Amino acid sequence: MLKISRQDYDILRQHGEKTYPHECCGVLLGRFEDDGTRVVTSTARCGNTRTDSAHNRYNIDPRELVRLQREGRERGEDIVGFYHSHPDHPAQWSSTDLAEAHWIGCCYVITSVEKGTATVTNSFELVGSGEDDKRLVDESVDVA
Numbered sequence: 001m002l003k004i005s006r007q008d009y010d011i012l013r014q015h016g017e018k019t020y021p022h023e024c025c026g027v028l029l030g031r032f033e034d035d036g037t038r039v040v041t042s043t044a045r046c047g048n049t050r051t052d053s054a055h056n057r058y059n060i061d062p063r064e065l066v067r068l069q070r071e072g073r074e075r076g077e078d079i080v081g082f083y084h085s086h087p088d089h090p091a092q093w094s095s096t097d098l099a100e101a102h103w104i105g106c107c108y109v110i111t112s113v114e115k116g117t118a119t120v121t122n123s124f125e126l127v128g129s130g131e132d133d134k135r136l137v138d139e140s141v142d143v144a
């Protein structure tokens with residue numbers, strides 16, 4: 001399960017509206033609870049480094065990711081997930097999303113943005129023991 005505040009939830013959805021018709025992407029920071037629940041305590045917007053097809057691909061600059069991870073740790077936060085938008089496509093992961101997901105135990109949040117308006121937001125947990133058997137599974141999102 002993913003627990004996220006209404007404020008952070010709105011931030012990631014509005015980010016997708018702002019970058020429409022291109023994808024947005026960003027990082028979710030927070031903590032892992034003992035039962036596996038991820039609690040988001042802050043959200044970081046990232047620039048989309050893909051310029052070839054920004055409407056259906058996203059990529060976070062690795063240097064930006066390292067910086068966010070370091071800054072998060074200084075505040076006692078870990079990277080617990082990632083988010084991006086699907087302009088005019090359903091909030092379901094694609095084979096590319098799975099191929100580019102590498103953080104086992106983290107969540108991948110996808111928001112569908114239809115004609116510029118954020119509609120459905122879904123979260124998927126990346127499970128498995130490694131690259132060979134990793135998969136994305138539906139999880140519930142608790143917005144409080």
Ligand SMILES: [Zn+2]
Nearest residue numbers: 086093094097
């Ligand atoms: Zn995607």
